[in-house]
Amino acid sequence: MKKNDIIKGKIEYVSDDYKGVLRANGITIYVPYLTKDDGVEIRIDDIKGNTAHGSLVKIIKESEYRIKPKCDSYMRCGSCKLRHVDYKYELELKKKYVENVYKKEGLKVKVNPVIGMESPKNYRNKVIASFKTGKGRIEYGMYEEDTHSVVYNPSCAIQNDLLNEILKTIKNAIESLKIRLEDNGGVLRHVMLRIGVKTNEVLVCFVTNNEMFPARGELVKTITKAHKEIKTITQNINPRRTSVVFGDRERILYGPGYIEDILLSNRYRISTRSFYQVNPIQTEKLYNKAIELAEIEKNDVVLDCYSGIGTIALSVSKNAKEVKGVEIVRSAVQDAITNAKANGIKNARFYLDDAKDFMDSYSGKVDCVFIDPPREGSNPLFLNALMNLSPRRIVYISCNPQTQARDITILKKKYNISEVYPVDMFPRTVHVECIVLLQKK
Numbered sequence: 454m455k456k457n458d459i460i461k462g463k464i465e466y467v468s469d470d471y472k473g474v475l476r477a478n479g480i481t482i483y484v485p486y487l488t489k490d491d492g493v494e495i496r497i498d499d500i501k502g503n504t505a506h507g508s509l510v511k512i513i514k515e516s517e518y519r520i521k522p523k524c525d526s527y528m529r530c531g532s533c534k535l536r537h538v539d540y541k542y543e544l545e546l547k548k549k550y551v552e553n554v555y556k557k558e559g560l561k562v563k564v565n566p567v568i569g570m571e572s573p574k575n576y577r578n579k580v581i582a583s584f585k586t587g588k589g590r591i592e593y594g595m596y597e598e599d600t601h602s603v604v605y606n607p608s609c610a611i612q613n614d615l616l617n618e619i620l621k622t623i624k625n626a627i628e629s630l631k632i633r634l635e636d637n638g639g640v641l642r643h644v645m646l647r648i649g650v651k652t653n654e655v656l657v658c659f660v661t662n663n664e665m666f667p668a669r670g671e672l673v674k675t676i677t678k679a680h681k682e683i684k685t686i687t688q689n690i691n692p693r694r695t696s697v698v699f700g701d702r703e704r705i706l707y708g709p710g711y712i713e714d715i716l717l718s719n720r721y722r723i724s725t726r727s728f729y730q731v732n733p734i735q736t737e738k739l740y741n742k743a744i745e746l747a748e749i750e751k752n753d754v755v756l757d758c759y760s761g762i763g764t765i766a767l768s769v770s771k772n773a774k775e776v777k778g779v780e781i782v783r784s785a786v787q788d789a790i791t792n793a794k795a796n797g798i799k800n801a802r803f804y805l806d807d808a809k810d811f812m813d814s815y816s817g818k819v820d821c822v823f824i825d826p827p828r829e830g831s832n833p834l835f836l837n838a839l840m841n842l843s844p845r846r847i848v849y850i851s852c853n854p855q856t857q858a859r860d861i862t863i864l865k866k867k868y869n870i871s872e873v874y875p876v877d878m879f880p881r882t883v884h885v886e887c888i889v890l891l892q893k894k
């Protein structure tokens with residue numbers, strides 16, 4: 454077998470990176486966007502030893518797991534990877550993926566069926582669209598995989614419908630006001646939108662490379678007139694030329710600088726730079742499961758590590774004696790403190806700190822700890838300090854099963870790991886969130 458050979462065959466299974474796998478002449482071939490039982494013709498793109506990567510030439514017989522991807526930009530946009538499979542099968546694939554991740558770390562655990570969405574579409578409450586000057590028109594969208602070319606996709610099927618509409622209005626306003634983008638001598642780079650799905654309040658943030666933002670007054674006027682849901686508009690200034698979207702400076706162009714949303718029974722203030730879960734329907738299922746597993750008792754002291762705007766701590770505050778959150782982003786901690794007050798919660802405290810430093814210097818009673826770190830996971834210093842505090846239960850929530858399983862290999866010295874509960878926070882993409890309960894040995 455060599456590069457550019459055309460191979461006919463049937464996909465045997467789907468790999469952990471969600472590629473279709475077929476075997477021919479002792480070689481295992483990985484092909485993106487294919488699924489189990491697809492009868493296919495593929496082209497070999499590269500081959501090393503017994504492993505090859507290929508691309509699809511044509512599908513000869515469609516698998517029963519295959520569906521028509523309902524998106525015109527699918528296979529170009531870097532965001533969704535599982536639009537070509539039936540949603541029920543997607544949840545099975547994600548479960549198998551989590552099982553394999555845990556197995557590879559040598560952890561024997563039961564992985565429960567993935568808690569999915571009833572209607573897995575238009576769920577994202579946040580959009581970061583990059584704006585580019587295309588041929589004769591302004592274009593915006595997500596980046597193409599591994600590149601900086603923008604895939605123009607005005608009706609993204611995972612984004613909230615109203616946010617898709619507002620993006621169109623912004624594009625039209627930019628064109629009619631002749632606002633120039635960064636790639637054309639102007640200052641505008643990205644637009645971030647966020648909606649509180651329960652309150653219908655929208656935050657718009659323009660990311661520019663300079664404080665000066667010509668015609669911003671007219672832009673604000675035009676879009677707020679068109680969409681009364683826009684409650685606030687901010688400008689973030691990021692002069693750096695890196696792939697990081699936001700800079701350190703921000704100013705308010707319209708409204709109070711934040712929106713609000715309701716999650717479980719509390720109301721939350723969310724500022725531009727604060728983390729907020731992107732799929733609010735699934736977040737409630739995630740939190741309910743995590744809270745159920747925590748089995749908090751009324752005299753418990755509970756820590757919420759990596760607390761964002763305080764959503765987990767404040768959701769469990771009524772079950773506990775005291776809750777404490779720690780978070781590294783200043784605006785998120787400020788939001789959390791305001792959120793506690795606004796919801797009349799008196800037994801919550803929030804700390805601006807690196808979780809590992811906080812944990813390392815903490816001395817006091819702790820009964821239950823929630824950990825919800827970013828994708829890179831937690832760190833050994835934090836985990837060892839946590840084990841020394843010896844809480845009865847640890848509920849570890851993660852959007853990256855790999856770093857979660859890695860961290861659990863440390864915690865398992867003193868904690869029994871029971872089951873994994875995956876929750877599909879990101880349908881149609883490869884991502885999956887997991888909750889794990891750890892109980893003191």
Ligand code: SAH
Nearest residue numbers: 728759760761780781782807808825826827
């Ligand atoms: N539990 C929250 C936030 C989870 S996201 C929720 O469900 O909404 C992870 C959070 O960890 C983010 O808010 C991020 O700002 C914060 N974070 C990242 N690194 C951190 C660190 N080293 N110490 C404390 N917080 C950190």
